Amino acid sequence: MEKKFFIFNKKVYYNFFIKERINAGLILKGWEVKSLRLNKATIVNSYVTILNRKIYICNLNISPLKTVCNYVKCNSKRMKQLLLKKKEIEFLQNYINNKGFTIVVLGLFWKKSWCKINLAIVKGKKKHDKRNILKKKIWNIKKIRLLKKSI
Known part of the structure; x- marks a missing residue:
């Protein structure tokens, strides 16, 4: 079953070779969920760091709605914790430390x-x-055109 992304990072495919993919949960506040439902987020420069055996995402910018209460402090660039199992965290940490890879958001x-x-x-x-x-890519497009003309 293919996932339907509501926010997508196109630059990852252009700038990086993808080795592995992992799905994770996010710990969010109420106003962040409401903003995400309205697609008010950017993930272009976001990356993942590991601190004290916990995984956090940095530079995930979620802009607050205008209707959020004044007494709630909205820090749109706060580090959000990701929900992963211990084995997955160790797997990611080994890749980062030993093999020189990076973790980015798709x-x-x-x-x-x-x-x-x-x-x-x-x-x-x-x-x-x-x-x-x-x-x-250009050669594949030309090849398809040539095959269509010959048939």
């Missing part, structure tokens, strides 16, 4: 009434890698 999606986040273990692409991938 997208946010709803599973029933819960907001989930799709994480990816990635390694950065170099300039020549990006060029080769673009050349392959």
